[in-house]
Amino acid sequence: MNRFNYLFTSTKGLILVAISLVSLITGIFGTLSGPMVEWGVRDLTVGILGMDLNPAERAGRIIMLYHTIAMSIVAIEVYMITSIIPMKKYEQRNINAIITFGYIIAMIAGLGFAYWGHNFSLHGIFLVGQSLVFFAGLMLAVALNPWKKIYYVTNNEYAHTKKGVDMERMAFFVMAVAMLISAGFGAVTGSFWSNGHETFLAEDLIRDPNKTALQKAIVGHLHIMLTLIAVAITLIVGRWMNFKGAFHKIAMPTMIFGTLVISGGVWSVVWTHMAHTFIYIGSVFVMLAALLLVIFSWKKLINDRIAERGLSNPTFFQKFAALFHDPIKFGPFWQMVFMNFTVSGVGIFMAIKLDQIFRVWPAREERITLTGHWHILAALIATIIIMYFVDISGIKGKTRKWFGWLLIIGSDTAFASMTIFSMKRLIVENETAQQGLMDKVMLLADFGLGIILVMMLMLLLWRLFDLFKKKGIWTEESVNQELTVEKTSNPVLNIERDTFNTEGGEK
Amino acid sequence: MKKIIFATFILLGLFGCNSQPVINTETELIETGINPDTWITIPAGTFFSGMVPHEKLIDYDYEMMLTHVTNGQYAKYLNEAFSKGIIKIYKDSILGFYKGDPFDNYLHEEEITAGDKLFLALNKSGTHIRFTSETFNVDKGFDNHPVINVTWFGANAYAKFYHYRLPTELEWEKAARGKDTRAYPWGNEISSRITNYKSSNTVLHNILGGNVARTTPVGYYNGKTYDGFETEDNRSPYGLYDMGGNVWQWVGDDYPKVHYRYMRGGSFTNYEYNIFVWARNSAGPDYSSINIGFRCARDISKNAKEANADDNSVIDNTQVNNE
Numbered sequence: 031m032n033r034f035n036y037l038f039t040s041t042k043g044l045i046l047v048a049i050s051l052v053s054l055i056t057g058i059f060g061t062l063s064g065p066m067v068e069w070g071v072r073d074l075t076v077g078i079l080g081m082d083l084n085p086a087e088r089a090g091r092i093i094m095l096y097h098t099i100a101m102s103i104v105a106i107e108v109y110m111i112t113s114i115i116p117m118k119k120y121e122q123r124n125i126n127a128i129i130t131f132g133y134i135i136a137m138i139a140g141l142g143f144a145y146w147g148h149n150f151s152l153h154g155i156f157l158v159g160q161s162l163v164f165f166a167g168l169m170l171a172v173a174l175n176p177w178k179k180i181y182y183v184t185n186n187e188y189a190h191t192k193k194g195v196d197m198e199r200m201a202f203f204v205m206a207v208a209m210l211i212s213a214g215f216g217a218v219t220g221s222f223w224s225n226g227h228e229t230f231l232a233e234d235l236i237r238d239p240n241k242t243a244l245q246k247a248i249v250g251h252l253h254i255m256l257t258l259i260a261v262a263i264t265l266i267v268g269r270w271m272n273f274k275g276a277f278h279k280i281a282m283p284t285m286i287f288g289t290l291v292i293s294g295g296v297w298s299v300v301w302t303h304m305a306h307t308f309i310y311i312g313s314v315f316v317m318l319a320a321l322l323l324v325i326f327s328w329k330k331l332i333n334d335r336i337a338e339r340g341l342s343n344p345t346f347f348q349k350f351a352a353l354f355h356d357p358i359k360f361g362p363f364w365q366m367v368f369m370n371f372t373v374s375g376v377g378i379f380m381a382i383k384l385d386q387i388f389r390v391w392p393a394r395e396e397r398i399t400l401t402g403h404w405h406i407l408a409a410l411i412a413t414i415i416i417m418y419f420v421d422i423s424g425i426k427g428k429t430r431k432w433f434g435w436l437l438i439i440g441s442d443t444a445f446a447s448m449t450i451f452s453m454k455r456l457i458v459e460n461e462t463a464q465q466g467l468m469d470k471v472m473l474l475a476d477f478g479l480g481i482i483l484v485m486m487l488m489l490l491l492w493r494l495f496d497l498f499k500k501k502g503i504w505t506e507e508s509v510n511q512e513l514t515v516e517k518t519s520n521p522v523l524n525i526e527r528d529t530f531n532t533e534g535g536e537k
Numbered sequence: 538m539k540k541i542i543f544a545t546f547i548l549l550g551l552f553g554c555n556s557q558p559v560i561n562t563e564t565e566l567i568e569t570g571i572n573p574d575t576w577i578t579i580p581a582g583t584f585f586s587g588m589v590p591h592e593k594l595i596d597y598d599y600e601m602m603l604t605h606v607t608n609g610q611y612a613k614y615l616n617e618a619f620s621k622g623i624i625k626i627y628k629d630s631i632l633g634f635y636k637g638d639p640f641d642n643y644l645h646e647e648e649i650t651a652g653d654k655l656f657l658a659l660n661k662s663g664t665h666i667r668f669t670s671e672t673f674n675v676d677k678g679f680d681n682h683p684v685i686n687v688t689w690f691g692a693n694a695y696a697k698f699y700h701y702r703l704p705t706e707l708e709w710e711k712a713a714r715g716k717d718t719r720a721y722p723w724g725n726e727i728s729s730r731i732t733n734y735k736s737s738n739t740v741l742h743n744i745l746g747g748n749v750a751r752t753t754p755v756g757y758y759n760g761k762t763y764d765g766f767e768t769e770d771n772r773s774p775y776g777l778y779d780m781g782g783n784v785w786q787w788v789g790d791d792y793p794k795v796h797y798r799y800m801r802g803g804s805f806t807n808y809e810y811n812i813f814v815w816a817r818n819s820a821g822p823d824y825s826s827i828n829i830g831f832r833c834a835r836d837i838s839k840n841a842k843e844a845n846a847d848d849n850s851v852i853d854n855t856q857v858n859n860e
Contacts, residue, residue: 063808067736086588086813239792391820392829
């Protein structure tokens with residue numbers, strides 16, 4: 031029972047469960063496509079698990095898979111937010127309980143519906159799960175209310191209004207509210223499913239000049255949800271690094287404004303072509319806030335390491351070495367920079383060269399570039415979460431370095447390879463010669479992804495075996511349940527301790 | 538640790554180097570026993586279109602080619618058209634006139650004006666048709682492979698030359714799917730024994746060699762065994778071969794506002810979800826690729842229509858007309 035309590039009531043345990051489930055799903059369902067088909071692995075998976083893969087339902091299956099994984103990731107972010115942002119203990123407990131129950135039943139019922147025959151009672155349960163996740167989101171938004179005076183900031187190092195409203199809390203709040211509205215965008219369309227609205231993949235509509243309002247809403251929904259997940263993880267790792275000072279004061283209002291504009295832009299896509307202009311403007315602000323965080327974090331990493339080594343007058347190379355000393359803390363911010371080459375850069379380049387290059391290529395290749403760049407964004411976010419999780423797990427020393435560097439090298443090799451793959455025509459003009467390039471980048475992508483999968487397997491097996499130990503890490507994490515961060519405000523000082531969530535696992 | 542990281546980067550660098558592939562300019566002719574000059578009648582009637590099936594009606598009979606247009610057929614056309622002065626050669630490109638498309642001035646719309654357009658790029662890697670001694674010839678052994686690197690303009694010109702036309706998307710889909718809601722022209726399962734698609738790579742590499750433009754002869758998958766490789770019959774319900782896999786097929790529709798030209802059927806470079814009968818691809822009409830070819834449709838003359846009046850069934854009662 032202690033283990034059950036750890037896994038399903040403590041922040042660290044809940045994160046472990048969600049990461050394990052996502053890994054399991056990725057591992058199993060990743061065998062159903064790509065080269066796995068040719069190697070016969072898919073037939074093995076389908077045979078062993080008794081799946082029912084009707085070809086006409088492929089798009090629906092993929093949509094369901096995206097939803098189950100996305101909701102787990104949202105749950106992980108919520109666990110982190112409820113731990114690092116001051117709120118009442120009962121709020122944290124209720125939000126976590128509801129979202130956990132919601133995403134797990136949505137995952138089980140959703141995948142059951144999609145991959146094991148269309149049992150509509152399972153689809154109904156999937157909707158219940160989604161609704162619970164949404165309800166947990168509403169509760170989170172209420173808990174994050176930045177105008178509550180007890181959460182006003184008194185420390186001048188953190189961004190706040192003249193009255194003391196915590197701008198970082200406001201950024202989380204705006205992100206949460208925007209995500210709820212954006213989820214509604216998808217839900218409204220989903221409610222028309224089979225009642226006038228048909229299943230489709232957004233990438234199949236790219237060249238259709240006559241998209242319906244429901245189709246546009248879905249395209250907007252998937253883009254903004256992923257964007258907001260990215261905004262959330264940026265804010266979370268910012269708190270992990272104790273983001274503060276002048277950059278914090280610029281970044282937080284910038285992030286809030288960017289989130290509002292980008293979300294509004296996406297919602298307006300149903301009505302106006304101008305939507306893209308809003309999205310571009312919002313993106314600039316969000317990316318600027320992220321850039322400030324990257325600069326702050328790297329500077330902090332350098333300064334902390336230099337201080338640790340006791341160097342009073344460090345050389346450039348000593349500073350350089352200090353930056354790379356801890357890959358687990360360097361990695362998330364490097365991935366944000368790398369994101370510009372494989373996601374933002376590709377997106378902007380596609381937008382600029384749309385008529386000259388991309389609309390000239392066959393649709394199937396434009397489709398690969400489009401799906402590729404947002405799959406990469408999702409995967410980069412996942413690597414950032416993994417790095418934070420490694421830190422939470424207390425991995426230190428050489429293991430920490432090996433894990434960090436291999437994760438960075440493996441993922442970046444894979445994602446760079448896939449970016450080259452999707453834009454191969456810009457690199458090798460001769461179509462038949464592209465095959466050689468494609469074979470090599472596919473090999474590199476498999477190499478990179480293979481590294482990540484092996485490391486994730488090792489990490490999770492280690493955590494699994496740990497659960498069988500009487501005094502494993504899990505016992506320590508049962509006591510120290512919350513993520514160790516410096517908070518922007520400390521209401522514990524003013525209010526009774528045990529009604530609040532604080533570090534150290536009291537209660 | 539540092540050494541391993543260094544070695545990893547060296548390894549990545551080596552993998553990153555690119556080399557030019559060897560394209561076969563001749564191969565062993567594979568006899569499939571299928572005559573590409575054969576036409577199949579598709580009777581008027583309803584069918585199901587799309588991934589989410591919608592019943593559609595085509596209220597006239599029409600004919601479609603049993604297979605893709607082959608290199609041999611296209612070279613024959615080029616020779617006839619060249620002798621009549623309909624096409625011309627300019628810097629390795631075969632050009633011909635196209636009348637242009639109506640322009641709607643829509644966002645991102647590319648105007649297709651009247652003028653000489655690219656039909657086929659000679660000497661483009663993968664093309665097996667060559668122009669030597671004032672004649673178009675086909676590389677040895679590739680006569681019955683589908684013509685590739687042909688633009689939509691080139692496909693359309695071929696069809697018009699013989700008073701055929703490119704099929705519409707709906708005509709194509711009906712010919713591929715028959716009357717039920719199957720996913721592939723031959724049924725609901727796919728394997729490397731039934732069509733030439735991405736996952737056939739390992740099998741075909743051993744049979745066809747290492748050429749990159751890995752087309753198979755038209756009608757290759759007909760249940761015949763080639764050097765110990767047993768194929769399955771991939772005919773559609775109306776009896777057409779290769780309506781999924783081998784190379785994409787241009788279809789004739791010109792949609793307002795965009796003027797992309799659509800392709801159906803998937804190709805040897807694509808995974809199975811591109812082989813579905815509802816899968817679409819598109820490109821500009823001047824685009825050509827090693828994985829795009831075409832087949833033609835034609836209207837049935839009144840006499841032939843009457844002769845076929847009693848026939849509305851599929852597969853076993855297919856009307857086969859050898860030209």
